[in-house]
Amino acid sequence: MVALTAAKQDQNLLSRMAAGDGHGENSAYFDGWKAYEENPFHPIDRPDGVIQMGLAENQLCGDLMRKWILEHPEASICTAEGVNHFSDIAIFQDYHGLPEFRQAVAKFMEKTRNNKVKFDPDRIVMSGGATGAHETVAFCLANPGDGFLVPTPYYPGFDRDLRWRTGVNLVPVTCHSSNGFKITVEALEAAYENARVSNIPVKGLLITNPSNPLGTTLDRDCLKSLVKFTNDKRIHLIADEIYAATTFGESEFISVAEVIEEVPDCNRDLIHIVYSLSKDMGLPGLRVGIVYSYNDRVVQIARKMSSFGLVSSQTQHLIAKMLSDDDFVDEFIRKSKLRLAARHAELTTGLDGLGIGWLKAGAGLFIWMDLRNLLKTATFDSEMELWRVIVHKVKLNVSPGGSCHCNEPGWFRVCFANMDHKTMETALERIRVFTSQLEEESLKLTKPMAAPPMVAKKKMCWQSSLRLSFKDTRRFDEGFFSPRSPVPQSPLVRAQI
Amino acid sequence: MRLIVPLQGVVQGRGGLFVGSLIPCCLFYFLQLYLKRRRSPPPPPDSSDSTTAELPRTSSRSSLFTRGNSSIGRVRVSSRAAPLAKPPDSAYYIGLERVKTDPYDRVSNRDGIIQLGLAESTLCFDLLQRWMSDNLMDSLMMQSDADGGFDVSSIAMYQPFEGLLEVRVAFADFMSRIMGGNVSFDPSNMVITAGGTPAVEVLAFCLADHGNAFLIPSPYYPGFDRDIKFRTGIELIPVHCRSADNFTVTVSALEQALNQARKRGSKVSGILFSNPSNPVGNILSRETLHAILSFAQEKNIHVISDEIFAGSVYGEGKEFVSMAEVAASAAAASSGEFDKSRVHIIYGLSKDLSLPGFRTGVIYSFHEDVISAAKKLMRFSSMPVPVQRILISLLSDTRFIDEYMAAHRQRIRDKHFLFVEGLKQLGIPCAESGGGLYCWVDMSSLLTSYSEKGELELFEKLLSVAKINATPGTACYCIEPGWFRCCFTALADEDIPVIMERIKLLAESSTS
Numbered sequence A: 001m002v003a004l005t006a007a008k009q010d011q012n013l014l015s016r017m018a019a020g021d022g023h024g025e026n027s028a029y030f031d032g033w034k035a036y037e038e039n040p041f042h043p044i045d046r047p048d049g050v051i052q053m054g055l056a057e058n059q060l061c062g063d064l065m066r067k068w069i070l071e072h073p074e075a076s077i078c079t080a081e082g083v084n085h086f087s088d089i090a091i092f093q094d095y096h097g098l099p100e101f102r103q104a105v106a107k108f109m110e111k112t113r114n115n116k117v118k119f120d121p122d123r124i125v126m127s128g129g130a131t132g133a134h135e136t137v138a139f140c141l142a143n144p145g146d147g148f149l150v151p152t153p154y155y156p157g158f159d160r161d162l163r164w165r166t167g168v169n170l171v172p173v174t175c176h177s178s179n180g181f182k183i184t185v186e187a188l189e190a191a192y193e194n195a196r197v198s199n200i201p202v203k204g205l206l207i208t209n210p211s212n213p214l215g216t217t218l219d220r221d222c223l224k225s226l227v228k229f230t231n232d233k234r235i236h237l238i239a240d241e242i243y244a245a246t247t248f249g250e251s252e253f254i255s256v257a258e259v260i261e262e263v264p265d266c267n268r269d270l271i272h273i274v275y276s277l278s279k280d281m282g283l284p285g286l287r288v289g290i291v292y293s294y295n296d297r298v299v300q301i302a303r304k305m306s307s308f309g310l311v312s313s314q315t316q317h318l319i320a321k322m323l324s325d326d327d328f329v330d331e332f333i334r335k336s337k338l339r340l341a342a343r344h345a346e347l348t349t350g351l352d353g354l355g356i357g358w359l360k361a362g363a364g365l366f367i368w369m370d371l372r373n374l375l376k377t378a379t380f381d382s383e384m385e386l387w388r389v390i391v392h393k394v395k396l397n398v399s400p401g402g403s404c405h406c407n408e409p410g411w412f413r414v415c416f417a418n419m420d421h422k423t424m425e426t427a428l429e430r431i432r433v434f435t436s437q438l439e440e441e442s443l444k445l446t447k448p449m450a451a452p453p454m455v456a457k458k459k460m461c462w463q464s465s466l467r468l469s470f471k472d473t474r475r476f477d478e479g480f481f482s483p484r485s486p487v488p489q490s491p492l493v494r495a496q497i
Numbered sequence B: 001m002r003l004i005v006p007l008q009g010v011v012q013g014r015g016g017l018f019v020g021s022l023i024p025c026c027l028f029y030f031l032q033l034y035l036k037r038r039r040s041p042p043p044p045p046d047s048s049d050s051t052t053a054e055l056p057r058t059s060s061r062s063s064l065f066t067r068g069n070s071s072i073g074r075v076r077v078s079s080r081a082a083p084l085a086k087p088p089d090s091a092y093y094i095g096l097e098r099v100k101t102d103p104y105d106r107v108s109n110r111d112g113i114i115q116l117g118l119a120e121s122t123l124c125f126d127l128l129q130r131w132m133s134d135n136l137m138d139s140l141m142m143q144s145d146a147d148g149g150f151d152v153s154s155i156a157m158y159q160p161f162e163g164l165l166e167v168r169v170a171f172a173d174f175m176s177r178i179m180g181g182n183v184s185f186d187p188s189n190m191v192i193t194a195g196g197t198p199a200v201e202v203l204a205f206c207l208a209d210h211g212n213a214f215l216i217p218s219p220y221y222p223g224f225d226r227d228i229k230f231r232t233g234i235e236l237i238p239v240h241c242r243s244a245d246n247f248t249v250t251v252s253a254l255e256q257a258l259n260q261a262r263k264r265g266s267k268v269s270g271i272l273f274s275n276p277s278n279p280v281g282n283i284l285s286r287e288t289l290h291a292i293l294s295f296a297q298e299k300n301i302h303v304i305s306d307e308i309f310a311g312s313v314y315g316e317g318k319e320f321v322s323m324a325e326v327a328a329s330a331a332a333a334s335s336g337e338f339d340k341s342r343v344h345i346i347y348g349l350s351k352d353l354s355l356p357g358f359r360t361g362v363i364y365s366f367h368e369d370v371i372s373a374a375k376k377l378m379r380f381s382s383m384p385v386p387v388q389r390i391l392i393s394l395l396s397d398t399r400f401i402d403e404y405m406a407a408h409r410q411r412i413r414d415k416h417f418l419f420v421e422g423l424k425q426l427g428i429p430c431a432e433s434g435g436g437l438y439c440w441v442d443m444s445s446l447l448t449s450y451s452e453k454g455e456l457e458l459f460e461k462l463l464s465v466a467k468i469n470a471t472p473g474t475a476c477y478c479i480e481p482g483w484f485r486c487c488f489t490a491l492a493d494e495d496i497p498v499i500m501e502r503i504k505l506l507a508e509s510s511t512s
Helices: A006-011 A030-038 A062-071 A083-091 A099-111 A129-141 A157-161 A185-197 A220-233 A296-308 A313-324 A326-353 A380-392 A421-446 A453-458 A473-481 A491-496 B004-011 B016-038 B060-064 B091-101 B125-140 B165-178 B196-207 B223-232 B251-263 B286-299 B323-333 B368-380 B385-396 B398-425 B452-464 B495-511
Strands: A124-128 A147-151 A169-173 A202-208 A236-240 A271-276 A288-293 A366-370 A411-415 B190-193 B213-218 B235-240 B268-274 B302-306 B343-348 B361-365 B438-442 B483-487
Touching (some): A030 A380, A062 A326, A083 A313, A083 B125, A099 A288, A099 A326, A124 A296, A129 A236, A129 A288, A129 A296, A157 B368, A169 A185, A185 A220, A202 A220, A220 A236, A313 A326, A313 B385, A326 A366, B091 B452, B165 B385, B190 B196, B190 B368, B196 B268, B196 B302, B196 B343, B196 B361, B196 B368, B213 B251, B251 B286, B268 B286, B286 B323, B323 B343, B385 B398, B398 B438, B398 B495
Parallel strands (some): A147 A202, A236 A271, B213 B235, B213 B268, B302 B343
Antiparallel strands (some): A124 A288, A271 A288, B343 B361, B438 B483
16 A cells, blocks of 8 residues: 555545535634533532523423423324334435425414414425525525625524535625614615625525524515515525514514515515524424425425435424424413513513613514623724623623624624523623623722722612713723823723733 | 627628628627527426426517526526426436335235335334334433423433434444444544435535545445535546446456546545445455555545445345444554545444434544534534434344344345345346345346347336336446346335236236
8 A cells, every 4th residue: 555644645635615614613703602611501510600691592491392292102103102103204204204294384384473374385395404494595596606695693603504515605784783783775785786896696685584693573664675675686585584483572573475475576486484493492403494485496406405404204203293283382382482571571671770781672582782882992802802701701601793793893692591590590690790890890990099899899880879871981981091091901801811 | 899890890881880780799699699508508397396486488589688697587596406406317216206106005006116216124113113112202201300300401402413422322332233343433433414315415525525526336326416416516437347246346447437537637536335235235345345445545535435234234144344444454454554534434224224214324434524524514414312312222222233133134135035036037137245125136138129228118118017116227327238226125025926927027028
């Protein structure tokens, strides 16, 4: 055998795709995940660990799920009650999927849209989670080098899921906090033009509704304008509706499926929905992704591609049984919304009490927290600094807006549905301590020979009559950075050391 | 403009302005026509699927003068997806589709088409079913929460996409057990996937760039065309094997194929083969495996061994040896000169444990970076957690596994004997095989002409007259006409005489 040096051997042996950074895990934002993995919070074993608030998981209704599974052993095929189905299910690998599975999923999709629209089970195509669904849609609709418009801020996973193996580009459509991050036609046109100038043929617009990371839902007029925009440009509209059933309070979710009925001459061949059971049902482990397309050819092609990520027949059987149980589904959706609302209220009330702002929204498993006032400077470097403090000192893994391509630094996505009440309390307490520490620092720095520390410690900031809202600290910030200030560093940098 | 001015000059004098403008317009027209033809042609309308919601087509001439590609006509899909919309042209898929229209049932549809085109086994379902009902609820619910009850988050929540450590350990032990026990697998070199199909595709994505190629001994499993070529853009170069060698690949054939590829400017990144082979069913000897490795080392390319039928070896005295074993011993013998990180194995439970519906696949690689990349790619095709829990229980029950694998092998052997004997009575020989769920049948005596055309005619006759779906060698890129793959492990004993009778009638009608 010819011996080759190890270096030369390795040089040509890995594909560009595998050797490159398309997976996104070398990004600085992974520090938060690493910090969590190295020291995950546990109320008893690791009370000082990092609390995971960066993963949008819905764990609030696990008890309902558990009860149903235990009460329905026949759904599992692997029990005495269900085993007569075993051989048919174990052998079934048709990429069309079990008919009863598709029917049950179609019915569930209708329920989560308040039965205002019908879904055809024959248009349902399986995929390996919503992740696989997005990639399949990208493969179907775009060639390498083509682009999708995506309103910012958006789910960081899109950078990887839509681009890595497909070679497709993402063209941001900038949305601003000044109007609540709403998508405007002007912004769409501007992004479309940017793409044109950069020689990126735009093949589609990808929207997430309800939005990740914002938690907002699109209103009817906005949806109509998006449908019209994409129709006019003859580009595809891909609606990621994975959080459809996570609305609570007065928020109403309107699906693109409903709106296309109201837009005259809508070209339905351009409309596609990505869905999954990971968020609405809290079953991310089952890897159930759905591509629902109004375009027959896309359905056909996506179905062939689904071989790369079929839903396990055992799962199909279980889900078919579960989602056909109308009473269970109705109760599950109802209770899930109530519990989400309650946990959301717990977090937001706590933040209100601390004077921390958040974007008003009524859906999703997270809130979009406003910490712009805590930034040293309105820059992303400053946001990263603050984020590192939050991860390493406050020990909360949250997602910084920069990772979501937000155009404005200072926003953070904070997930709340993956923890119990006690953990939420602990998280709020840590935020409380952090903000009061900041307050102390800022008081100390403006009055160096100030009152004894007791005064600062005694009262929490919301109790003090000299209540310090975070807007006010800006005044102190300006003092810090004036050339005359004796103190060159802000309290945030001090906190980091 | 450079073209127009001299043309105007040429035609000046006689209606110059008119003709001088007309000629460039005509040239532009023909240019557009040429460019339009060069783009992927619109797929033909599908007969098998429901009607597409097409926009009414306007005259093609008017479309030539519009800007860009976003004007009138059908909504476009990507050019790599467009070929998938066409009806299948491979006999492999055509046969599978035809069976669906009229499937044989020994009770309710005795005249239906008998499926011999799908390599699946139902021979040991009784054993599996019994195990499942005895054990399963426990294994699915085996994780308890703080109150000692079933912890639903153990099956419902996000887990590492490459598979729980316990399932990888279970697979490592299982694979070692069924592959002769002389090879050990390290769970950290393993990634669990949702089926063999994504396992092959993911490895392809990791090992080769768009436009590169893999050498693949033929005849080969038709599904590889989909798994490797669809989305990766990697080419498959068949390395033809001959019946004289019992379709075993030789290094000289590999060498020749590689040189030809290089002359064409194709970069070959690796060799992909199945062992036990599909569709032939022969088992590669240790020497052959060693020779393939040496070849790969010399040419500095990868070796991908698809060992998905490793546990389905039934031949008397046949020994299955995993490429992992050969690679490990080669590396040890050469004191590290041989680089085993070029070796990658694919496995899954669809064949050996008859669980194709569950979607269970394994990528095993000695290359750290490949495993690292494959792990990240698993987000697109990971095995669902409840299935992982089931498999942890199942694969760790070594007593059951031993009992099952022994029965599995015996039952395939018995069925193989019946089937091959039946064919022998009809004067139809089979290639020598010792593994897999099928046999490689030489039906050249039934061909009207010894050619691909003759073979496809026989395929059609088998389907429509004899009502049997067997996969023709053409679909597997076999260079010798007349060979068919017949899968027999989903048949009951009483189905075999029915099949033989039908083939006999067909043979008699074609000779008469």
